[in-house]
Amino acid sequence: MRDWTRRHVLSAGAAMGAGLALGIRPLAAQGADEIVLGGSIPLTGVFAFAGIGIHAGIQDYLKIVNDAGGVEGRKVKYVAEDTGYKVDASVAAFNKITSQEKVSLYYGDSTGFSKTINPELERRGSILMAGASFASELNDPKKYPLQFMAGPDYSEMFGILLRYIANEKAGAKLAFVYSDTEFGRDPIGPSEALAKTLGLEVVEKIVTPPGSVDVSTEVLKLRRARPDFTIFHGYVLAPIPEFITQAKQMGLASRFMGTFWSMDNSTVERMGEAADGFMGVMPYRYYYDTEGESPMLEKIRQMRPEYQSTAYLQGFVTALLMCEAAKRTLAAGKELTGANLKAGLNSIKDFDTGGLFGVPISIPGNSVPVGRIYAFDGKAKQMKPASDWIRLEA
Amino acid sequence: MRIGTLKTDYAADEALFDTRLQKLLILLACAAAVLFPFVASPYWLFLACLCAINVASATGLNILTGYTGLVSLGQAAFMSVGAYTVAVLEIHAGTPFLLNLLVGGLLTALVGIGVGIPSLRVKGLYLAIATIAASVVLHFVFAHWPLTGGMQGLSMPPARLFGLALDQPFQLYWLILPVTALMVLGAANLFRTRVGRAFIAIRDRDISAEVLGIPLLRYKLMSFAVSSFYAGLAGGLWAYFFRVVTPESFPLVNSIFYLAAIIVGGMGTILGGILGAVFMTMVPELLKFVAGLVTPFYPDALALLAPVRTIVFGALIVGFLIFEPHGLAEIWRRIRRFFHLWPFRT
Numbered sequence: 001m002r003d004w005t006r007r008h009v010l011s012a013g014a015a016m017g018a019g020l021a022l023g024i025r026p027l028a029a030q031g032a033d034e035i036v037l038g039g040s041i042p043l044t045g046v047f048a049f050a051g052i053g054i055h056a057g058i059q060d061y062l063k064i065v066n067d068a069g070g071v072e073g074r075k076v077k078y079v080a081e082d083t084g085y086k087v088d089a090s091v092a093a094f095n096k097i098t099s100q101e102k103v104s105l106y107y108g109d110s111t112g113f114s115k116t117i118n119p120e121l122e123r124r125g126s127i128l129m130a131g132a133s134f135a136s137e138l139n140d141p142k143k144y145p146l147q148f149m150a151g152p153d154y155s156e157m158f159g160i161l162l163r164y165i166a167n168e169k170a171g172a173k174l175a176f177v178y179s180d181t182e183f184g185r186d187p188i189g190p191s192e193a194l195a196k197t198l199g200l201e202v203v204e205k206i207v208t209p210p211g212s213v214d215v216s217t218e219v220l221k222l223r224r225a226r227p228d229f230t231i232f233h234g235y236v237l238a239p240i241p242e243f244i245t246q247a248k249q250m251g252l253a254s255r256f257m258g259t260f261w262s263m264d265n266s267t268v269e270r271m272g273e274a275a276d277g278f279m280g281v282m283p284y285r286y287y288y289d290t291e292g293e294s295p296m297l298e299k300i301r302q303m304r305p306e307y308q309s310t311a312y313l314q315g316f317v318t319a320l321l322m323c324e325a326a327k328r329t330l331a332a333g334k335e336l337t338g339a340n341l342k343a344g345l346n347s348i349k350d351f352d353t354g355g356l357f358g359v360p361i362s363i364p365g366n367s368v369p370v371g372r373i374y375a376f377d378g379k380a381k382q383m384k385p386a387s388d389w390i391r392l393e394a
Numbered sequence: 395m396r397i398g399t400l401k402t403d404y405a406a407d408e409a410l411f412d413t414r415l416q417k418l419l420i421l422l423a424c425a426a427a428v429l430f431p432f433v434a435s436p437y438w439l440f441l442a443c444l445c446a447i448n449v450a451s452a453t454g455l456n457i458l459t460g461y462t463g464l465v466s467l468g469q470a471a472f473m474s475v476g477a478y479t480v481a482v483l484e485i486h487a488g489t490p491f492l493l494n495l496l497v498g499g500l501l502t503a504l505v506g507i508g509v510g511i512p513s514l515r516v517k518g519l520y521l522a523i524a525t526i527a528a529s530v531v532l533h534f535v536f537a538h539w540p541l542t543g544g545m546q547g548l549s550m551p552p553a554r555l556f557g558l559a560l561d562q563p564f565q566l567y568w569l570i571l572p573v574t575a576l577m578v579l580g581a582a583n584l585f586r587t588r589v590g591r592a593f594i595a596i597r598d599r600d601i602s603a604e605v606l607g608i609p610l611l612r613y614k615l616m617s618f619a620v621s622s623f624y625a626g627l628a629g630g631l632w633a634y635f636f637r638v639v640t641p642e643s644f645p646l647v648n649s650i651f652y653l654a655a656i657i658v659g660g661m662g663t664i665l666g667g668i669l670g671a672v673f674m675t676m677v678p679e680l681l682k683f684v685a686g687l688v689t690p691f692y693p694d695a696l697a698l699l700a701p702v703r704t705i706v707f708g709a710l711i712v713g714f715l716i717f718e719p720h721g722l723a724e725i726w727r728r729i730r731r732f733f734h735l736w737p738f739r740t
Contacts, residue, residue, distance in 0.1 A: 043700035055697055081682065082700045087636065087643070088444055092679065095563070096437040115549060116638045119561065137546060180537075182545045182642055 033074045035326055035336065037062065037319065038097040039107040042132075045085035047109065049236070050132060050261065050311035055080060057315025058107065060303055061323070071323050072330040077101070087112040094120075103127055104336045105322040107315070111135040111182060114147060121146045121338065128325060128341035130318045132311075134260060136186050139366045146338040148345060148366045150318040151283035152392065154183075154233065157259045158191035160281045160371040160390045165229050166198040167387075175204040175227035175254070177218070177243065184210065184234020187259075203227050208239060215239045219246040222254070231257045237267055244274035255279060264310040265383050268376050276378035279386060281371045284313045284356050286383055294355020296320075317356050321363070324348060358389040410582055431567050439563035445675045446574040447631050452655045452671035453581050453664065454624025459653065460661035461585065462617040463597030464513050468525030470648035471532045472509075472622045475502040476629030477639045478536060481548040484633075491553035491560075491634065495573070498630035499623045505532075506622020513614045517600075529646055537641040547640025550633065560634065570631050577624060582664045584620070593617050597662070658714050660721025669722040678707055 039058065042051035062076050070076060079101055081093035090113040097103060106121075108114050108131035115137070121127055122145065129147045138144050139153040152160060165172050174195055178184035188205065195202050204225035206218045222230065222243070230247070232240050235258075244256050258280035262268075265286060268275050285294055287301070287308045300308060300316065328344035329336055350360040361368050369392035374383040401407045411417050431439055455469045476498035483494040509528040513521055536542045552561035553569065560566050584590040592613045595603035604610050633639050651674060659670020685699040692698070718725055 043697055044704050048700075052697060059694070080696060082696060082703070084678070084704075089678070091636070092437065092440055092444070095435075095440045099435040099437045112638070112640065112642065115640075116636050118549075119552075119637060123561070182547075182640060185545045 035071055035074050035076045035105065036097075036101040036103045037076055037078050037105040037107065037322060038094070038101065038103040038127075039078065039080035040083045040090035040093040040109045040113060041080045041107065042085035042109045043082040045083070047085040047132070049267075050309075050314075051082075051085070051109065053309040053311030054107070054132060054315035054318075056304075056308070057312040057317075058319045060300065060312075061316045061319035063303075064299060065319075065323055071326045074330070076105075076323060076326075079103075080107075083109050083113075085109060087116055091116060098124075098127075104326065104341065105129075107131055107318060108133070111138065114138055114144070118144055118147070125338045126336075127338050128322065128345065130322065132314070134367075135182070136190065141365050144366060146342055148321070148342070148363065150314060150321050150368060151260065152281075152369045152371050153367045154187040154259060155190045155194075156367060156369045156392055157281045157371060158187040158231065158233070159194055159369075159392050161229075161231060161257055161259075161373070162191065162194055162198055162200060163390055163392075164373045164387050166200055169228055171199055171201065172228040173201050173203045173226065175206065175222055175225055175230045176202060177206045177208065177222070177230060177232050179210040179234030180207050181210050181234055187233060210234065211238050213239060213242065215242050216246060219243060219250065222247055223250050223252055226252070227254050229257060230254045231259075232262060233259050236261055237270060240278075241271040241274045244271065244278065248274070257281075260310065260314075263374065263383065266307065266309060268383060269381055273378075275376045277375060279373055279375040280383075282310065282374050282383070283368065283371045284310065284317060285358055286310070286374070287313070288382060291385070292355060292358065296354025296356050299354075313356065317353065320353060320356070321345065321348070321368075324351070359391065408586060410586070427571060431564050436563050439567055441676065441679060443563050443566055443570045443635055445672050446570045447628050447635060448652070448655065448671040448675050449668050450574045450577050450631065451625055451628035452652050452659070453578055453667040454621045454628065455652045456656045456661065456664070456667040457581055457584070457593070457624065458617050458621035460656050460663070460666065461590070461597060462593040462614065462621075463517075463600075464510075464614060464617060465518055465522045465653075466525045466621070467522045467646065467649045467653065468509060468529050469621075469625050469652045470644040470646065471525075471529035472502050472506055472625035473629030473632060473648070474532060474536060474639070474641075474644035475505050475622075476626030477633035477643065478542050478548070478629075479626070480630035480633045481550045481639045482541060484550045484553070485548060491555070491569070495627055495630040495634075498633075499626040502626025502629065503619040503623040506618040506625070507615050509622075510615050510618030513618065514611050525649075526646065529649065533641050543640075545641060547638060547643070549638050552637060553634045561637075566635055570635065573627065573631060577627060578664060578668065581624070581667075585664075589613070589616065594662075654711065656721075658711055658721055660723030663721070663723040665726060666721045666723035669726065673722060677710060678703070681706055 041055050042048055043055060058078055062078050065071060066075050079097050081096060083090040083093055090109055094117055104127060106127050106129040108117065108129055111133040114131055114133050121129055127146065130150055134149050134151060134153045136153045136155040138147055138149060176188055178188060192202050204221060204227060206221055208218060240262060247254065256278050263280045263282050268278055271278060285297060289297060325341045325345035326336060328347055329340045334340040345363055349362045352360050357370055358372055359370060361370055370389060372385060372389045373387035375386040377384045411420060451469060451473055455466060458464050458466050479498035479501050480494045483489050483497060509525060512524045516524060537545050552559040560569055592608045595606060595608055596613055600610055655670035655674040656667055658673055660666025681703040685695055685703055688695040
């Protein structure tokens with residue numbers, strides 16, 4: 001037998017260390033039949049408020065699935081990396097996870113990442129991806145055949161809001177207030193056209209830097225335009241409260257509305273007095289919603305007795321739809337490839353999500369064009385339903 | 395141990411690498427760089443390419459800020475000019491990628507000269523603000539010009555070489571690393587010429603430099619041009635690497651990243667730009683590894699340690715600035731000096 005000197009041990013150790021560091025190793029300990037859900041999750045950075053919820057939501061749903069025996073008997077393993085909401089870090093995380101695991105499902109954190117990784121997704125052809133972005137651009141099955149979003153895209157969110165407004169007040173005057181970002185500008189063009197066809201008039205469009213604080217001149221513009229409804233998009237919180245407070249002080253009678261990422265109950269609550277009456281579009285039921293039957297919400301409430309954000313629900317629903325796609329693919333006796341998974345997802349028709357969406361859903365393309373208008377009730381300190389579920393025709 | 399500086403001609407005295415050991419180390423590094431793609435996973439190749447792009451851009455900024463003393467917060471905006479130029483050329487003209495990169499660099503150099511004009515009148519923080527203003531203008535142009543695809547930006551096809559698409563980190567490595575190496579070598583050589591020394595003279599005392607016969611405007615603009623050329627090339631490489639360029643791809647915070655990289659690495663040294671860029675790119679990733687090691691013992695360490703990691707990264711930067719204001723390059727130099735006299739003096 002070879003005598004092991006200290007030098008031998010050190011060099012073997014160094015070689016092993018280098019090997020591990022460089023990733024020269026077989027695919028990490030992965031059960032042969034495990035399905036891997038990878039994730040570029042923004043646990044730090046500007047989107048961390050949502051990323052932490054998304055992370056927990058995905059984990060909780062997978063726990064429910066795995067405790068119940070997995071997807072068609074196969075456990076689902078979740079492997080995530082923090083990205084700080086930066087595209088380069090997200091791509092690095094994707095490369096890291098996919099070189100260590102055989103990934104079939106992936107959660108991406110931003111529109112930029114979804115666009116950047118798309119050619120690679122198509123090249124690999126083995127992954128179905130969804131994420132935090134509801135960008136209208138991604139809702140194109142031809143350009144993004146292996147991606148989807150667990151809700152309506154931003155234009156569809158506006159579509160739901162505009163249909164509600166057209167029902168409430170024919171010929172209403174609208175103002176769009178949006179941030180000067182890709183996120184902010186996303187639905188504005190198509191929504192203007194839609195407003196026209198619904199007989200609504202867009203009287204003002206205000207674009208602000210994201211997170212701007214001093215909005216007094218913009219509020220003056222809004223006052224001059226005297227809209228019946230003001231829709232904010234491309235913000236999470238600031239400057240929505242400033243806008244509403246100043247506009248109310250000036251006696252503006254407009255109703256104020258938002259889209260998904262500004263609709264979390266705790267976020268709206270933080271608007272203080274400005275929150276009362278704030279409305280917006282939500283594709284999912286809120287954590288505390290007890291109306292109707294929602295066994296999934298019951299389960300969530302059992303697992304986590306304290307309030308869970310809309311971001312949590314988004315992560316949860318995304319994982320649910322991914323697993324459903326995998327289940328349908330495996331049940332049809334097909335391999336878990338990107339195209340098969342997407343076909344499995346698109347076969348979802350009038351599907352009950354355990355009450356997370358208020359109505360049965362279908363996913364004919366890349367989005368789930370369903371939503372409902374909620375309005376903040378200042379007394380109950382909760383977003384309460386203000387309309388029925390609105391389903392856009394595909 | 396080195397016992398003396400025994401040089402018999404000026405060429406030896408001016409040599410970029412002056413000891414045999416140094417040459418050997420460079421050769422070893424080159425060999426390692428050639429072997430690396432064959433043993434590393436795509437993740438490490440991705441990081442290597444990202445480091446190389448950041449090194450190229452940081453070296454450019456080092457020429458302007460570290461060597462010429464002109465503070466710029468426009469490096470990311472300059473990169474965006476290069477990236478957009480390459481993307482537009484690749485999409486609309488379909489010209490060879492090396493030509494696209496070169497055109498991207500040259501166009502950025504022109505833009506850099508334009509932005510650098512105020513540098514004759516303003517210095518220090520004032521110049522930094524002027525470069526921020528230029529970044530805002532460039533961002534506005536890219537976000538509103540139909541040619542650059544507005545807010546959605548441009549998605550471009552991969553670079554092609556003899557029909558082979560360079561769309562994987564493995565293939566791009568062979569483009570990005572050599573280009574970066576050439577750029578770094580060029581920068582190192584620049585400071586052995588009259589132009590480079592003029593830059594240093596301007597940094598040390600611009601009035602004295604003018605008295606010595608250095609036309610300030612010409613040399614300051616030249617520094618802006620060279621630095622922007624580097625940024626443009628780095629931006630072009632970035633575009634080929636990610637293949638999606640949007641107005642949000644190069645935010646102001648990236649300019650701060652490059653400035654931080656050369657400060658942490660050591661301003662006014664070529665090695666500083668390299669070490670700083672690698673440090674700033676790799677440390678957050680390595681910290682993730684440390685967090686990953688804890689995961690088996692502590693469930694969901696990823697989420698719990700995420701904020702800690704950010705704080706540690708910040709603390710490391712502050713620590714370096716306090717304990718070694720001359721940057722990582724100075725630490726490296728100290729290590730070298732130690733071995734010069736080892737084992738006689740430790």
